[in-house]
Amino acid sequence: MFPWLAFGHILPFLQLAKIMAKKGHKISFVSTPRNIDRLPQLPPSLITFVKLPLPPVDGLPTTAEATSDLEIHAVSYLKRAYDLLQQPLAGFLRSSRPDWILFDYVPFWLPGVARDLGIPTAYFSIFLAGALGFLGPPSVLIDGGDYRKKPEDFTVAPNWVDFPTTVAYTYYDIKNTFDCVEDDASGVNDLIRIGLSARNCDVVTVRSCSEFDSDWLRLLDNIYEKPVLPVGQLPPPPPAAEADPTAWGSIKEWLDEQGSGSVVYVAFGSEAKPSQDQLTELALGIENSGLPFFWVLRTRRGESDPDEIELPPGFEERTRGRGIVCTSWAPQLRILGHDSVGGFLTHSGWSSVVEALSLRRALILLTFYSDQGINARVLEERELGYCIPRDESDGSFTRDSVAESLRVVMVSEEGKIYRDRAKEMSGLFGDRGRQSRYVDNLLAHLLNNE
Template sequence: MANTDEKIHVVMFPWLAFGHVTPWLELAKLLAAKGHKISFISTPTIIDRLPKPPSNLPSTLHFVKLQLPQVEGLPQDAEATIDLPANKVQYLKIALDKLQEPFAKVLESLDPDWIFYDFAQYWVGPIAAHLGIKSSFFSICIAAMVAFLGPPSPLIDGDDSRKKPEDFTIPPKWVPFQTTVAYKYYDIKNSFDCVEDDASGVNDLIRWGLSMQSCDFIAVRSSFEIEPEWLQVLETIHEKPVFPVGQLPPVEYELEEKHSDAWSSMKKWLDFQDKSSVVYVAFGSEAKPSQAQLTELALGLELSGLPFFWVLRTRRGIDDTDLIELPPGFEERTRGQGVVCTTWAPQLMILAHESIGGFLTHSGWSSVVEALTFQKALILLTFYSDQGINARVLEEKKIGYSLPRNELDGSFTRDSVAESLRLVMVSEEGKMYRDKAKDVSGLFGDRDRQDRYVDNVLIYLEKSSTSQESQVIFSRELSSAC
């Protein structure tokens, strides 16, 4: 535990996506559990959707609602990326950028010691500096992803030598070691719109660059046990302290859903399956397969012969007109083999169930952490954003197996789906992935280890009055201590 009687006040302001909000909330709970005051800022709808924190959490975690303005192109009541098709997220950023003045007033009234902010809120650092408040850019992306983006100046000025998707398929020049971590062409092609200006006028790379440039230190969801080399790259290219906050494994909430009829029905089906026999299929709150991908996935699951539990998201918000459908007759043919769930499903409780043996996942890091916490083998199928880099890191460390795909367009076949699932779930050749999931479980889900990372961050926050030079030294001392 951090040995100090003085408590600090931290404001936390994540990007308006549940894939960001959820790990941010985990960190907020860990800080609040040590008696520090946390003001967690988000939109009313997002805050109202959050699960109820555990009853034993101290009353030091407070939620602050900041109402988004209505802007042209943004559907009414859409306050999170989950409410929107991908092409309308740009309007959410316009609304977010219009919060600068009201946010500054809220921050001034809260008068915290620190503000943690996300990549989209590139304007928070200067506001905090003007108010005399220290700031941290907190990335839920792993250190390899943040390092892959590179130093701030090229991102901000647009003079990064990488201009084409192909340029991102090799490790960047500032990485001093041999690595296979880089994008596949199909992954970066799907994500390349982030380097183009969108309707907000500020593309994602500029937002990242400005956010990292204006903060006092960088916090990243990572750990020395998993990414020591990438954390060192980050500190070198940014020339400021970089702190891993740990993997932020989820703490199960005291939820009414645990006793709901929906979960009871799911659990009943899972209880009838053999131990470690079921493949769980889910691609997070935002990743959505194309119709062609959905068809091959479904037929591949059927062809594998393995029992499956599939949480399928068929649309992103009411404005998503690109509907996808399962192949005709699929659910009837597989009724005894698997379950397709198109509504709410409690991922933590599903992954914790002993019948689940493997997880076909989009490689979102929260899902990776949850799966490995419960020792589930990983089969990787990426869609966009940081998922491609996550998958390469997992491949390089032999923690996950990527489904074989066409290198240019990312297409895959039902046969490759079936073969990949059988390899990881049951074959002798894939036993290494099942064993590795068990071996690394402690590196992802150990509570004491996570507690030490939070203490390291708190020590730094509490000693923030020291000189910048001594702060950098302090960061490196903590790195070697872990």
């Protein structure tokens, strides 16, 4: 397995690796030393971790090995360094001779390397089938034949989607993401990487399940013209004992004092960082909602980020007792699983969505960039998430819209649909046995096509 150097990619790859390993398969998990050292400790016999040092690149801090270590504009330098892993990875493949390689979209060059060695490849997309379907066929992504040239063109479903859907980018979401359709410092943009990975692999695997994504999976079968296999939603296992039980103990003690379903959990993943204006409106909206909250706040992106964001003056004093702001790591799965948590204000990253829905938590959505905008529209279309109202042109929002959105989803009769739908969907997303059978189907395909 060879994931891209972002923890939103590494962790789903690791979850799939653990499921496969428990079914009796030998997994070599390839990444850089620092990223591997930051992963949860596993029994040594389960997965072999292979460390490939990241080559130095001008513009990339020597301590940066993941996207969360960097400001957004510097991620393209990480891609350039990642592309330089081609030769050391080829050396490892030559010596280890794996039966299959599961790879991410960034190493678009990997199918060619593997083909020369006689090794089949599976492109494993952590992006939703809806996101891949919206982007389109490989020919569109690779050859620049996309009729969509302006951000406005991405605000409606593309012409190859053959079923009714409201899934499309909002203008502000695509504006935030539009740099991915232009060349970056790595020399190859993300759309070309996705297109080449999908075109040149032997099979495409997607984090999805047919009960949730049947139309989009069928579309991918048509536009990719090769097998497209869902691997399930990869719900997390029950949390193991924390390395620092004292930290969880203090969090649990506070949560135990709150009413059932009353707390809003707020977290935007390892990478999404609000602007200072957004943070101010968010904080004042959370304050004005009157609801108890637990907020995991990321104030910087990596050590080199000079723009540290700050809460409004007096916010923590005014909300003391009603809410907690945590600026370090927090055990998200344990928090979401606590009975006092009723809703999750999230960036719509799919791992967070899967965790929340598997635990019956209603979703309030605030997107920032990348596939988050499509994820949010997929959830909105199914009445599984409520998007905070924003200005269509620039994505700005107000403290009043934040406060009202939280109250709608958490306590109002209008928002009961979101609470009920989250409970309904937990039967699908949280069913580890059903989701594990998708991995069985994938393994059967790989075994029959070595």
